[in-house]
Amino acid sequence: MSVKNNISTKYFVWIAVLAIAILAGLFTTYKVLTNGLGLYSANDVIVWTLPLASYAFFSLMSAGLAMVASIPIVFGIDRYLPLVKRAVVLSLAALVAALLSTFLELGTPWHIVAYFISPNPRSSLWWLGVLYLLQFVFLVTFFVKSTNGKYNKVISLIVFLLAIAIASTLGSTFGFVEARSVYYGPFIPVYFLLTAFLTGLAVFMLTTLIFYQITKADFVEEVKTLYDELGKAFSIILGLSLIFFVWMTVTGLYAYSPEYNSIKHVFGSLPYQFALWLGLVVPLTMMIIPVIRQSRWGKVVSTALVVLGTLTISNIIIELGMTVPPGPRITQFPELAAPSYTVWEWLVFVFALAVALLIYTLGERYFELEGSAE
Amino acid sequence: MSKYAMVIDLKRCTGCGGCIVACKNENNLSDGIVWSSKITETVGTFPDVRFAYYPTLCNHCENAPCVSGCPTRALYKGEGGLTLHDPGKCIGCRYCMGRCPYGVISFNWENPHPAWRARTETIAQGTTSPAQVAEQVGGEVIPYYNPESAEGYAGIRPRGVVEKCHFCAHRVENEQLPYCVEACPADARIFGDLDDPNSEVSKLVKKFKSFRLREELGTEPKVFYIREFNQGKNSSTKGEV
Numbered sequence: 001m002s003v004k005n006n007i008s009t010k011y012f013v014w015i016a017v018l019a020i021a022i023l024a025g026l027f028t029t030y031k032v033l034t035n036g037l038g039l040y041s042a043n044d045v046i047v048w049t050l051p052l053a054s055y056a057f058f059s060l061m062s063a064g065l066a067m068v069a070s071i072p073i074v075f076g077i078d079r080y081l082p083l084v085k086r087a088v089v090l091s092l093a094a095l096v097a098a099l100l101s102t103f104l105e106l107g108t109p110w111h112i113v114a115y116f117i118s119p120n121p122r123s124s125l126w127w128l129g130v131l132y133l134l135q136f137v138f139l140v141t142f143f144v145k146s147t148n149g150k151y152n153k154v155i156s157l158i159v160f161l162l163a164i165a166i167a168s169t170l171g172s173t174f175g176f177v178e179a180r181s182v183y184y185g186p187f188i189p190v191y192f193l194l195t196a197f198l199t200g201l202a203v204f205m206l207t208t209l210i211f212y213q214i215t216k217a218d219f220v221e222e223v224k225t226l227y228d229e230l231g232k233a234f235s236i237i238l239g240l241s242l243i244f245f246v247w248m249t250v251t252g253l254y255a256y257s258p259e260y261n262s263i264k265h266v267f268g269s270l271p272y273q274f275a276l277w278l279g280l281v282v283p284l285t286m287m288i289i290p291v292i293r294q295s296r297w298g299k300v301v302s303t304a305l306v307v308l309g310t311l312t313i314s315n316i317i318i319e320l321g322m323t324v325p326p327g328p329r330i331t332q333f334p335e336l337a338a339p340s341y342t343v344w345e346w347l348v349f350v351f352a353l354a355v356a357l358l359i360y361t362l363g364e365r366y367f368e369l370e371g372s373a374e
Numbered sequence: 375m376s377k378y379a380m381v382i383d384l385k386r387c388t389g390c391g392g393c394i395v396a397c398k399n400e401n402n403l404s405d406g407i408v409w410s411s412k413i414t415e416t417v418g419t420f421p422d423v424r425f426a427y428y429p430t431l432c433n434h435c436e437n438a439p440c441v442s443g444c445p446t447r448a449l450y451k452g453e454g455g456l457t458l459h460d461p462g463k464c465i466g467c468r469y470c471m472g473r474c475p476y477g478v479i480s481f482n483w484e485n486p487h488p489a490w491r492a493r494t495e496t497i498a499q500g501t502t503s504p505a506q507v508a509e510q511v512g513g514e515v516i517p518y519y520n521p522e523s524a525e526g527y528a529g530i531r532p533r534g535v536v537e538k539c540h541f542c543a544h545r546v547e548n549e550q551l552p553y554c555v556e557a558c559p560a561d562a563r564i565f566g567d568l569d570d571p572n573s574e575v576s577k578l579v580k581k582f583k584s585f586r587l588r589e590e591l592g593t594e595p596k597v598f599y600i601r602e603f604n605q606g607k608n609s610s611t612k613g614e615v
């Protein structure tokens with residue numbers, strides 16, 4: 001069902017809200033491009049802050065949604081085909097938000113042409129750029145084909161593999177940093193892969209359920225069964241994520257190396273406690289109880305909590321490796337540096353979110369995002 | 375092919391910070407940007423206290439994590455094994471800062487030398503503005519601008535890119551020593567070609583037990599520390615139970 005037949009005051013209010021957020025974002029872009037990254041709370045120790053966390057969050061979300069979109073075709077699960085188009089549009093929207101966040105995170109984004117004229121295949125960051133470019137092209141192709149009711153297995157497989165590559169390569173940009181023990185190793189690539197799928201599932205379920213609520217569309221038994229199944233898959237991935245997150249913490253708390261003091265430091269913080277309890281434990285508990293898992297409100301609340309939790313966790317993981325100043329920076333900065341975000345950093349996130357929501361809203365408005373393959 | 379390296383003699387180093395100031399002058403560094411710095415440690419409580427001072431700079435690692443991580447080759451290995459930077463290719467992602475184990479790469483968060491760009495008079499109707507001073511003496515942004523540092527690199531690096539020590543590549547190319555080496559009043563910094571067995575750095579590294587920062591990472595730093603200094607004295611004893 002499309003909203004194009006149901007244009008209402010609510011719709012215009014929604015578009016107006018998004019327009020205001022985007023205008024604020026455009027003003028932020030102007031300020032960042034003219035004043036530089038000094039507008040952020042970052043410094044030579046905490047080199048990445050909220051805009052990078054926003055980028056990682058949307059990037060993982062996009063990869064996860066691409067998995068949700070391609071799995072039914074790649075693995076021949078036909079009853080999920082009606083969900084594909086919405087997942088593709090959401091994945092594209094999240095990818096644009098990720099690229100927007102990273103554009104406002106770079107000191108000189110106009111030098112991006114160097115990616116093509118001076119490539120470094122030894123750098124995971126360079127590969128990540130290539131993967132985003134490919135994913136964008138294939139997602140658009142995937143969407144165009146799916147609007148014609150044709151689901152191409154090869155394109156779906158490419159999108160699926162690219163999604164896995166993007167999530168794990170993003171993790172590897174941290175996992176390859178030998179200089180910072182908290183980042184180094186295979187943990188973050190694997191954890192990001194899991195987080196991508198979790199976020200993709202959460203965002204997909206949350207968006208669709210809100211769409212059904214707003215449009216008062218029929219939630220037929222067949223669709224309800226699909227979402228109940230998705231709820232079970234979501235619970236399993238959520239449980240695995242909780243196990244990974246807890247072990248990351250326990251490993252850090254158990255360590256003697258001063259570099260792991262950042263985990264001890266963050267353990268007592270409000271964002272960490274929020275991410276653990278409200279972002280993982282509470283939604284998992286809700287999903288384990290069958291009555292709540294099968295209810296629409298139960299799914300909405302738990303997926304919304306997971307989305308907020310994932311954003312917080314992205315931020316926590318990025319900060320963990322930078323809290324302890326390296327080398328001579330220890331004489332210039334506190335033993336454990338911690339940022340407090342400026343309004344500009346929050347506006348970057350709001351801008352990216354608003355653009356993603358606008359793309360999705362227009363997708364629902366102009367395309368029939370729910371249907372099955374002929 | 376040369377392999378440039380620096381030896382820092384900790385027994386000669388007085389911790390005066392002359393190298394830090396010389397580097398800032400030679401390379402037109404902005405406020406908050408440090409290429410040459412130091413790690414200071416104070417351990418223990420009086421009277422059993424020890425103070426240690428380790429000058430730091432880019433280690434020009436043979437296996438430089440900043441070079442392998444840079445997506446656009448803005449950081450690259452140059453002549454003599456120097457780790458160099460091209461601001462024209464730098465996208466300002468700061469991944470090199472994340473990858474560098476030594477914390478010696480700085481980022482230009484704002485326009486460099488903001489104080490010297492001010493157009494308001496320092497004392498109203500009494501003095502010129504900082505920007506006028508710089509213009510009148512023919513400097514570029516700063517009145518004490520050193521044009522020699524612009525040979526082969528940006529004299530002043532713009533906002534939005536990283537920057538770091540390049541062993542004064544502009545001087546080394548002209549067979550001059552890096553300026554921190556030249557300026558050190560105690561001759562604590564010794565520079566030369568590690569591949570030349572007759573160079574002073576080769577001899578010192580062989581003669582004294584040396585250490586390099588975070589050697590366990592396998593980055594093969596090219597800054598060696600010798601003769602760690604400790605002024606403490608202890609009398610002969612076997613301890614007690």
